Amino acid sequence: MLSNLRQGPTLKEVAFAGFPGSNNRETIDGDLAVRVFGLLPVVDSGYHQGRYGERSRQRLDLAILSLFQSFRKVYIGEQVMHSSKVYTRLQERLGLKDHAMILNLMLSKIAINLKVYGSCDDIITQTLNLFQDLAAGYTSGKLLLKLDFTSYILQHHTAEHFAFLDDPANSRSRTTFYFTLARLLFVEDTAAKFKAFVLVGLGAACSNGADPGALRTSVQRQVVIGLFRDLRGITMATNSRRNYGLLFDWLYPAHFPTLRACLEAWADSPDVTTAMLKFMAEFALNKTQRLTFDSSSPNGILLFREVSKVLVSYGTRVVASAPTSDPYGQRYKGIWICLDLLKTALAGNYVNFGVFELYGDPALKDALDITMKMALSVPLADIMAYRKVGKAFFGLLDVLCSNHTHVIANYDTPTFAFLMTALDGGLKSLDVVISSQCATAVDNLAGFYFKAVQANGSETPPAAAQKVAEHLQQRPELLPTLLTTLFEIVLFEDCPNQWSLSRPMLSLILINEQIYTALRDRIVAAHPRDRQAHLSACLDKLMADVQRNLESKNRDKFTQNLTNARHEFRSKR
Known part of the structure; x- marks a missing residue:
């Protein structure tokens, strides 16, 4: 079976090779899909469970993920399912009668990969890309919410259940993971489910106190980086006024002191400060008019005050820091994120900035002063040389x-x-x-x-x-x-x-x-x-x-x- 799978054409090649007649093409696609879906119970059981660290096994799983992506693009959808001979073959040979059952198999494979491949970046990246694409599709996203595996992931999104979350090499992938989970979560848009979701792991991580010294000694740096990447992923998924409000009300005012304390505690660690600043830049971004508060709400002003505190906290240290051999990694990267953060906040159209001067609030002045000091600390030649800084x-x-x-x-x-x-x-x-x-x-x-x-x-x-x-x-x-x-x-x-x-x-x-x-x-x-x-x-x-x-x-x-x-x-x- 494995030799036949290896020698046969890929699903993409079959789908677009121009076979004479769509029925013949779909029959061949169905035969290929039957082989791969039939292989799944074998590759993740028995002797093969001990082979996840071998490169040959990893190549096989990458090939399976590639076929899943192609199958999703071509054969996931209501109209396709009822007219395609692919599902006829899948039902005849494997009893998979519709795309809900196919999605359940895909999601179970996604969950297994995230559990067992803690240190294989290629597989984790491709697995999360597949998960994200499935959640983004209108039909597949709605179907995913009905599956037991989706409920399981939403209730157990911790390193205890998904090993990749504990591996520093997969730190960037956490943002994609939580973006996808939050996207599924916000489809139903209920406060109770959101609260239950954030209390799994995130709630404890955000409640470690506001003393920078205590945080530095009691919490691992990698945990803090993971927290900010997770929060950024969730924030990226908030695309409406209501679900952004759920996130804002959870974080403010209860957890922002802890988040700022993390920034102060690891001010000398660019990987921590970068994760924190990128989260704040996303949190202050008014995309799809999600930051539209009631006319009597002070939340827009309160949000900008938090932005100002973060800019002052980070900027004060950066301006006073000595030159280093790695100016971009140690200084410029954080500076350009701060510039982008202030630009986003100023252009967000959710704050009446005249209020700050009228009532003697220094938040706007402090943010502008420290941000411009950071900008002026970068030589013009470097501003022009580093594209993101420019x-x-x-x-x-x-x-x-x-x-x-x-x-x-x-x-x-x-x-x-x-x-x-x-x-x-x-x-x-x-x-x-x-x-x-x-x-x-x-x-x-x-x-x-x-x-x-x-x-x-x-x-x-x-x-x-x-x-x-x-x-x-x-x-x-x-x-x-x-x-x-x-x-x-x-x-x-x-x-x-x-x-x-x-x-x-x-x-x-x-x-x-x-x-x-x-x-x-x-x-x-x-x-x-x-x-x-x-x-x-x-x-x-x-x-x-x-x-x-x-x-x-x-x-x-x-x-x-x-x-x-x-x-x-x-x-x-």
Whole structure:
């Protein structure tokens, strides 16, 4: 039987090889599936139970998982089951009459693999991928909830029953495991089942006290890492206001002191702090509008206060830490997660940030101050070199320039100049996401300054606009440098995000039209003499019918002129 299985085609090959007639193809698929499903009682019983550590046995289980995935894609579904000859063969030879019985076999194999393969990362990863895919399917997910094995896993999700949870090599897989379990759990969305679920293992782990010193001596570091990965998986599965509320009400306020104490206790351990920060970044993410609290609820403010405490706790240590031989692993990874965490919280639209200043709450100010200190502690060259650091840094600048412009304006001039220089470097990035974020940030900042100072006439501009004016008076080259960079990219380079890069150009031109005129002359003069007249003619059309305002219609007209100028210039190169 094993030799026949090894020599036969895979289910994918059979399904897509183009056999003459679907009935013939399904018959062959059925024969192959009968062999594999019939093999399951043999491979996990008797003598074979002692062979899980052998590579040959692991290859066999990987092959079985591959067939399960292919079978799931092609033959799991109500319409498929009633019309397919695969189920006819399975019923005739093995008594498996429908996909509920097939899923029960698959789930039993999943449970066995998670029990016996504690240290085989390949099998654990493929097993959890199969489990996740089954739970994600509409038909298979509903059927899984009705199976006894599902109830068993939801009630016994501890290392005592699933050995892979105790192996540090599978630490990352815990997130996938709990994401899948929580996804199944939230299908029914009942508070009683959720409480019963989190009290199995998680409840005890979250209730070890709030004394960092005691935690460090009484709890193993790997247990803490596992806890945060588990919580992140559960949080990822909350995709509605109700099930997020169940998780929030369980964690706050009872367990957050313990979670913060873990961060303080293992502040010198990047694997612990990374797991904690990633959990918080997911917990503060308002995806699918799940963080929508009642109008009388303070939960949004309370959540941001917890975010602020985590940022201050971690950031204070990182800013004071000495340089290391592994800057990314020891510092930069945690910093970019913090930048992303603050960006997520600021852009989540579940907090009225004016409340903090109105009532003298320092949570917002403390979070902004410590996060910017962390960002400024990273050299610009490293921000540009590490892609994740750059995306988080420029993503935060984008949000600050859009909704918290006064924060950028109120920094001292050297810091403001550093941020403008960083945006200039980001505009030149080959990463489209980063260059687009920088373009949006420049557009928002320049647009704010133009509207506040230039368009107000004799009125006194806001304090933030006055601060920007002071910075530009001391460093007058900052905005012209940005405009020069944008012109060089849009006119002379192949850029896939031309529209995004064109948006801030009008704002920068209107701030100081004399500077634009001088810049235009420099751009023309930098080209060969035989090209100067043509380029000058193209640029002359740039401001045609463009007014001195930033209304949408006017901005679109400028972008259209810029596109035409680019095409006309490049057509005669």
